[in-house]
Amino acid sequence: xxxxxxxxxxxxxxxxxxxxxxxxxxxxxxxxxxxxxxxxxxxxxxxxxxxxxxxxxxxxxxxxxxxxxxxxxxxxxxxxxxxxxxxxxxxxxxxxxxxxxxxxxxxxxxxxxxxxxxxxxxxxxxxxxxxxxxxxxxxxxxxxxxxxxxxxxxxxxxxxxxxxxxxxxxxxxxxxxxxxxxxxxxxxxxxxxxxxxxxxxxxxxxxxxxxxxxxxxxxxxxxxxxxxxxxxxxxxxxxxxxxxxxxxxxxxxxxxxxxxxxxxxxxxxxxxxxxxxxxxxxxxxxxxxxxxxxxxxxxxxxxxxxxxxxxxxxxxxxxxxxxxxxxxxxxxxxxxxxxxxxxxxxxxxxxxxxxxxxxxxxxxxxxxxxxxxxxxxxxxxxxxxxxxxxxxxxxxxxxxxxxxxxxxxxxxxxxxxxxxxxxxxxxxxxxxxxxxxxxxxxxxxxxxxxxxxxxxxxxxxxxxxxxxxxxxxxxxxxxxxxxxxxxxxxxxxxxxxxxxxxxxxxxxxxxxxxxxxxxxxxxxxxxxxxxxxxxxxxxxxxxxxxxxxxxxxxxxxxxxxxxxxxxxxxxxxxxxxxxxxxxxxxxxxxxxxxxxxxxxxxxxxxxxxxxxxxxxxxxxx
Amino acid sequence: xxxxxxxxxxxxxxxxxxxxxxxxxxxxxxxxxxxxxxxxxxxxxxxxxxxxxxxxxxxxxxxxxxxxxxxxxxxxxxxxxxxxxxxxxxxxxxxxxxxxxxxxxxxxxxxxxxxxxxxxxxxxxxxxxxxxxxxxxxxxxxxxxxxxxxxxxxxxxxxxxxxxxxxxxxxxxxxxxxxxxxxxxxxxxxxxxxxxxxxxxxxxxxxxxxxxxxxxxxxxxxxxxxxxxxxxxxxxxxxxxxxxxxxxxxxxxxxxxxxxxxxxxxxxxxxxxxxxxxxxxxxxxxxxxxxxxxxxxxxxx
Numbered sequence: 058x059x060x061x062x063x064x065x066x067x068x069x070x071x072x073x074x075x076x077x078x079x080x081x082x083x084x085x086x087x088x089x090x091x092x093x094x095x096x097x098x099x100x101x102x103x104x105x106x107x108x109x110x111x112x113x114x115x116x117x118x119x120x121x122x123x124x125x126x127x128x129x130x131x132x133x134x135x136x137x138x139x140x141x142x143x144x145x146x147x148x149x150x151x152x153x154x155x156x157x158x159x160x161x162x163x164x165x166x167x168x169x170x171x172x173x174x175x176x177x178x179x180x181x182x183x184x185x186x187x188x189x190x191x192x193x194x195x196x197x198x199x200x201x202x203x204x205x206x207x208x209x210x211x212x213x214x215x216x217x218x219x220x221x222x223x224x225x226x227x228x229x230x231x232x233x234x235x236x237x238x239x240x241x242x243x244x245x246x247x248x249x250x251x252x253x254x255x256x257x258x259x260x261x262x263x264x265x266x267x268x269x270x271x272x273x274x275x276x277x278x279x280x281x282x283x284x285x286x287x288x289x290x291x292x293x294x295x296x297x298x299x300x301x302x303x304x305x306x307x308x309x310x311x312x313x314x315x316x317x318x319x320x321x322x323x324x325x326x327x328x329x330x331x332x333x334x335x336x337x338x339x340x341x342x343x344x345x346x347x348x349x350x351x352x353x354x355x356x357x358x359x360x361x362x363x364x365x366x367x368x369x370x371x372x373x374x375x376x377x378x379x380x381x382x383x384x385x386x387x388x389x390x391x392x393x394x395x396x397x398x399x400x401x402x403x404x405x406x407x408x409x410x411x412x413x414x415x416x417x418x419x420x421x422x423x424x425x426x427x428x429x430x431x432x433x434x435x436x437x438x439x440x441x442x443x444x445x446x447x448x449x450x451x452x453x454x455x456x457x458x459x460x461x462x463x464x465x466x467x468x469x470x471x472x473x474x475x476x477x478x479x480x481x482x483x484x485x486x487x488x489x490x491x492x493x494x495x496x497x498x499x500x501x502x503x504x505x506x507x508x509x510x511x512x513x514x515x516x517x518x519x520x521x522x523x524x525x526x527x528x529x530x531x532x533x534x535x536x537x538x539x540x541x542x543x544x545x546x547x548x549x550x551x552x553x554x555x556x557x558x559x560x561x562x563x564x565x566x567x568x569x570x571x572x573x574x575x576x577x578x579x580x581x582x583x584x585x586x587x588x589x590x591x592x593x594x595x596x597x598x599x600x601x602x603x604x605x606x607x608x609x610x611x612x613x614x615x616x617x618x619x620x621x622x623x624x625x626x627x628x629x630x631x632x633x634x635x636x637x638x639x640x641x642x643x644x645x646x647x648x649x650x651x652x653x654x655x656x657x658x659x660x661x662x663x664x665x666x667x668x669x670x671x672x673x674x675x676x677x678x
Numbered sequence: 679x680x681x682x683x684x685x686x687x688x689x690x691x692x693x694x695x696x697x698x699x700x701x702x703x704x705x706x707x708x709x710x711x712x713x714x715x716x717x718x719x720x721x722x723x724x725x726x727x728x729x730x731x732x733x734x735x736x737x738x739x740x741x742x743x744x745x746x747x748x749x750x751x752x753x754x755x756x757x758x759x760x761x762x763x764x765x766x767x768x769x770x771x772x773x774x775x776x777x778x779x780x781x782x783x784x785x786x787x788x789x790x791x792x793x794x795x796x797x798x799x800x801x802x803x804x805x806x807x808x809x810x811x812x813x814x815x816x817x818x819x820x821x822x823x824x825x826x827x828x829x830x831x832x833x834x835x836x837x838x839x840x841x842x843x844x845x846x847x848x849x850x851x852x853x854x855x856x857x858x859x860x861x862x863x864x865x866x867x868x869x870x871x872x873x874x875x876x877x878x879x880x881x882x883x884x885x886x887x888x889x890x891x892x893x894x895x896x897x898x899x900x901x902x903x904x905x906x907x908x909x910x911x912x913x914x915x916x917x918x919x920x921x922x923x924x925x926x927x928x929x930x931x932x933x934x935x936x937x938x939x940x941x942x943x944x945x946x947x948x949x950x951x952x953x954x955x956x957x958x959x960x961x962x963x964x965x966x967x968x969x970x971x972x973x974x975x976x977x978x979x
Contacts, residue, residue: 301730305727
């Protein structure tokens with residue numbers, strides 16, 4: 058049994074998002090809700106009168122939009138830049154309003170606000186009707202799983218409160234909404250400026266008999282996750298004294314009773330709930346949204362990141378899935394680049410293995426693309442570094458929604474909604490062979506490794522690698538050289554020099570180098586590999602202790618002066634785009650295994666330094 | 679007691695979730711305990727979140743040396759009742775320079791003794807997360823503050839480049855020297871805090887309740903004569919007035935309000951009819967429009 062729903066006297070919470078632009082009167086509508094619900098304190102009103110004279114856009118009247126536009130920059134530009142959260146309360150409900158900007162360049166802010174919303178108010182201007190941005194806003198709230206929509210046809214005062222105009226717009230929207238997965242759409246004609254149908258009905262639209270905006274917000278029933286299968290992501294293992302071991306977390310779906318069977322994923326270990334512990338005493342039952350501490354009847358190995366679930370309706374456990382991705386950062390999303398992925402309370406490494414398409418949110422059209430730029434939404438396959446439990450986002454936002462974090466800057470760069478698991482990886486088990494890497498290396502009397510030469514174009518990578526390889530050959534070692542320019546003539550001839558293609562270029566080189574090292578060879582890789590992320594990926598893909606990063610450090614000016622292939626000259630003439638160091642970045646290694654400063658050393662001493670380092674590592678005798 | 683799934687239970691659960699994320703994400707997190715009602719609620723929630731264990735947080739009070747005497751007495755009493763250890767930090771450099779609200783004005787005093795003092799303490803102990811009781815409803819720039827709010831190595835906030843924060847997912851990843859400010863009460867309002875204090879029977883400083891206190895009226899503010907460091911201006915005679923405080927800070931900078939609300943129910947009833955905001959009594963908020971935003975970027979809590 059789920060916990061009892063809120064009854065009279067138990068005020069509950071509704072989270073909503075407002076979508077529209079300043080031109081539609083969005084901030085004015087929220088300002089009106091706060092103002093008419095008498096949630097604006099007197100000293101804020103005095104500040105409002107003062108600010109209205111300074112920044113206001115409605116003449117002598119107090120500009121209600123200024124109640125919600127918080128940051129100085131926003132007031133000066135007259136737009137809402139970020140997500141602001143507003144609160145108001147009536148005797149029936151407590152509300153959290155996510156106020157987000159409407160323009161296309163702020164899609165990420167809207168996605169953020171919609172991620173926790175139960176309901177969306179889509180605001181349109183009665184004069185202009187539906188615009189492309191209306192479709193964009195509606196598509197985004199649908200994608201983010203908001204099921205309840207209010208279409209506020211605002212500025213009715215400017216169309217003479219015309220019923221016909223309202224009906225036209227409502228009909229057009231209902232056609233559009235058919236393609237989107239909403240549970241309910243409620244149409245309300247409003248004038249935020251005059252206050253009609255925001256809180257009180259007003260007298261101007263006697264033809265409208267539906268609820269005012271506030272009436273609707275106070276009474277709408279939304280799903281609280283009570284009917285979902287039980288989920289709890291372990292946040293914290295609580296050890297108190299010698300014998301207490303509890304698992305603290307928030308119930309993310311369904312409910313749980315003491316005595317219920319559960320399964321811990323991804324391990325699949327089964328147990329039973331012994332106690333539901335809170336400071337206010339043990340509970341018999343806990344429901345969605347409650348923060349509790351569970352103890353189990355059996356000693357099972359459970360850690361932060363694990364998910365407790367009902368055994369009859371467990372989550373998917375897989376290492377690949379298909380998802381919608383919203384990109385939230387200036388640096389584009391590049392398939393093949395590893396990112397950190399935070400899902401529930403687990404953090405793992407993830408790469409986009411395939412970007413299927415980009416969605417044009419103003420037309421709904423799917424377009425082919427190689428990368429996602431800021432505010433773009435795509436559909437992609439993602440591979441994790443291990444199997445993890447998850448649900449589809451439609452079934453549970455908390456166990457199906459994730460963020461991506463850049464491994465170098467720690468910025469939150471993307472958000473994703475899981476649609477379905479992919480089983481391909483699990484259908485392709487690793488074939489075990491009797492002859493392994495160690496056996497192949499043994500017959501060659503050597504230890505395999507990958508020497509990774511990184512540096513600017515013309516820094517001398519290939520020349521040094523060639524010298525090292527000659528010395529290794531003279532010592533009877535079996536080697537192979539992979540050169541960045543040469544692989545582009547064959548394996549990678551389909552790739553160009555955009556950031557996305559550079560990432561894929563390096564990823565393929567890493568995999569080939571790995572295969573050669575599995576063959577027992579000493580591999581010398583000379584490739585610019587300008588990004589830290591990919592060099593880090595290389596280190597992770599190659600066996601521990603077998604990856605040696607050599608930074609061939611030649612200053613940019615010196616490389617340009619040498620210009621052995623005439624590339625710098627051609628780049629300067631604008632004949633080569635995306636040239637590293639000119640219009641494409643090179644991220645220097647922070648702590649390379651070997652640092653070769655070519656302006657301070659002769660080629661012979663550079664080669665000797667590398668040979669010494671290999672001796673120190675026991676790779677050569 | 680409200681029924682399950684009431685808005686207060688929702689807020690409580692969200693705050694507990696945030697506190698647990700803070701514990702799991704950081705090497706050395708600290709609760710900034712400022713003795714006021716929000717700190718009292720924050721501490722209460724931290725005790726709940728990790729029950730039956732003690733909260734895995736250090737506790738820090740940045741003392742400006744000008745807090746109300748009743749605040750300090752309350753602080754020491756609560757810590758000994760709860761068996762918790764509190765770190766108290768004073769900006770000694772500020773003390774030796776003789777910085778105070780009367781000699782240097784509220785802005786300089788707050789900047790040196792509070793903001794600088796806080797940064798000193800965070801650096802001194804190497805805290806990588808500072809958990810505070812600030813709420814989004816207090817002030818417009820706070821409405822945009824993240825729950826996990828990134829600070830660079832110089833403790834600065836960049837409101838234009840904040841990390842997007844979705845669902846219940848908080849990004850706590852930082853490099854050495856950087857830190858996160860954590861605000862578990864982000865979605866609470868002043869009236870939520872009082873309703874919860876009543877529901878949970880949480881002790882608060884008696885200054886919040888109306889009583890006859892000796893005050894002087896100055897620049898439209900009622901200043902309590904808390905000790906003999908407040909120089910009286912010509913003609914000023916401290917008068918007994920029935921007053922209480924909506925927020926607590928440094929006594930010469932914190933105005934009382936005339937009120938008869940002597941218990942929690944009366945405070946809540948008073949707030950339901952209130953027509954001024956909570957921070958109205960804070961002198962430092964009113965220097966210029968957007969002044970809180972400017973202070974916050976510098977590292978003010």
